[in-house]
Amino acid sequence: MIEFAGGFIILTAFLLVITLFFIKWRKDYKCTGKLFVFNDNLKIGMKNRIKLIFKTIFLLSIILTMAMYWYDQYGYYFGEYPKDTINCPENSNIAVIKIQGEIVSYGTELVDSASEKTISTDIVSSETIVGHLNKIEKDDDIKAIIIEIDSRGGSPFASEEIMDSLKEATKPTIAVIRESADSGAYLIATGANKIYASRLSEVGSIGVTMSYLDYSQKNKQEGLTYRQLSSGEFKDTGNPDKELTAEEKELLMRDIEKMHQLFVENIAVNRHLDIKTVEELADGSTMLGQDAKEKGLIDEIGNINDAKEWLKNQLAIEPELCIY
Numbered sequence: 224m225i226e227f228a229g230g231f232i233i234l235t236a237f238l239l240v241i242t243l244f245f246i247k248w249r250k251d252y253k254c255t256g257k258l259f260v261f262n263d264n265l266k267i268g269m270k271n272r273i274k275l276i277f278k279t280i281f282l283l284s285i286i287l288t289m290a291m292y293w294y295d296q297y298g299y300y301f302g303e304y305p306k307d308t309i310n311c312p313e314n315s316n317i318a319v320i321k322i323q324g325e326i327v328s329y330g331t332e333l334v335d336s337a338s339e340k341t342i343s344t345d346i347v348s349s350e351t352i353v354g355h356l357n358k359i360e361k362d363d364d365i366k367a368i369i370i371e372i373d374s375r376g377g378s379p380f381a382s383e384e385i386m387d388s389l390k391e392a393t394k395p396t397i398a399v400i401r402e403s404a405d406s407g408a409y410l411i412a413t414g415a416n417k418i419y420a421s422r423l424s425e426v427g428s429i430g431v432t433m434s435y436l437d438y439s440q441k442n443k444q445e446g447l448t449y450r451q452l453s454s455g456e457f458k459d460t461g462n463p464d465k466e467l468t469a470e471e472k473e474l475l476m477r478d479i480e481k482m483h484q485l486f487v488e489n490i491a492v493n494r495h496l497d498i499k500t501v502e503e504l505a506d507g508s509t510m511l512g513q514d515a516k517e518k519g520l521i522d523e524i525g526n527i528n529d530a531k532e533w534l535k536n537q538l539a540i541e542p543e544l545c546i547y
Contacts, residue, residue, distance in 0.1 A: 315545035317534060318359045319369045319527075322347050326377030326407050328384070347374070349381035353388045355547045360392060365545065367394050367534050370415055371527060373401040374408035379431065379482050382407030386489065389414035395537065397530045400424045400521070405509055406431075409520070410486060413493035418521040419530050420512035426520055429490060430507035431482045433475055439466045494519055 324345035359365050370389065376382065389396055389411065398404070398415035405428035412418050420426055442449065442464055449465040460471040467475075487505050491498040496519050504518060515521045523529065531542040 311545040312543055314543050316364060316366045316540055317369060317531065317542045318355075318362075318365045318367070318545050318547060319371055320352060320355050320359075320547045322352065322370060322372045322374050322385070322408060322411060324374055326374060326381050326385070326411075328378055328381040346377075349378075349384040352385050356385075356388045356392060359547075360394070365394065366538050366540060368392060368396045369527060369530055369534075369544075370396065370398045370411065371401065372398055372404045372408050372412055374405070375403055376406030376408050376428065379407060379410075379486070382410045383485075383489070385411045386414035386493075390493070395534065397534070399525075399527045399530050400426060400512070401526075403509070410489060412521075413490050417523070417530075417533070419523050419525040419527075420515060420521045421526060422511060422513045422524055424512040424515075425509045426512055426515035427504065427509045428507055429486060429501070429505035431479050431486060432507070433461070433479060435461065435463055437466065438463050490520075 324347055327346050327348050329348045329350040330346065356368070359368060368389075396415040396417075398412035398418045400412060400418065400420035401424065403425035404412045404420070405425060409427055409429065439449070447464075449462075451459060451465070453459050457471060457474060459465070460474060461467070483505065487498060487501045490496065490505075491501045494501075500519070504520070510518070510520075512521065512524055516524060523533075531544075534540070535542055
């Protein structure tokens with residue numbers, strides 16, 4: 224709506240300048256009876272006219288800038304669009320950071336290394352999120368942080384990096400789980416001081432996976448042979464075009480089990496749960512929000528509005544969101 228209005232105002236201003244120029248030209252034409260008269264008086268008149276046009280455009284640009292600014296303010300204060308969709312109003316005091324899609328350490332899209340085609344642009348990087356958290360930490364106007372999560376997980380390293388940064392925050396932090404917070408996304412949520420989720424939210428999936436499709440049998444059927452040319456026995460471990468040996472599987476499972484244990488320990492510490500309790504829950508499955516609350520994986524059933532209300536009571540402020 225704002226873009227349309229701005230474009231309409233600019234077009235109208237442009238047409239107005241052209242119209243004024245045409246009216247002036249018609250007036251001169253009626254006086255001289257000629258379309259173009261190249262005498263000294265007319266040259267001077269044209270120079271003055273050009274100056275006038277530039278002055279008019281300059282003044283119109285100032286007027287347009289002010290008009291668009293006040294139109295934006297009108298939309299903000301009188302409901303043309305919700306306040307929470309604005310990036311950062313001047314009176315923002317609560318930062319909202321969104322964790323949506325695949326969690327990676329850096330980047331803006333997932334690309335298949337073989338085909339170089341984009342697999343997904345629905346990702347979030349720990350590099351970006353940690354950067355936001357560091358910026359918010361230095362902003363005295365921001366009194367609390369809400370992490371809004373809708374993700375099925377991703378990189379263990381990236382998830383832990385965000386969790387650590389969240390735990391280091393000196394301001395109150397709340398995680399709000401929307402549709403899902405699985406695996407690494409749930410690990411991030413545990414870094415917050417308080418976790419909200421819907422009764423229908425998918426929570427948990429505590430576990431680690433490196434599963435993949437094995438194309439070796441298909442390759443044999445199609446007459447393709449995998450030629451191993453590696454400097455080390457285990458250099459191409461996990462390549463989907465060859466069978467996984469028992470030794471390679473043992474190496475991968477060694478790392479998976481270690482990561483799994485670290486995952487469990489982090490959750491136990493962050494959620495103040497007995498480690499044996501978390502180990503029993505860490506079977507890779509998810510549970511609905513209501514069950515997650517009973518198991519101690521979340522604190523409250525609710526959404527971002529409930530989180531805002533809690534912050535309002537705790538901090539004695541009227542929450543105004545700054546959306547990152």
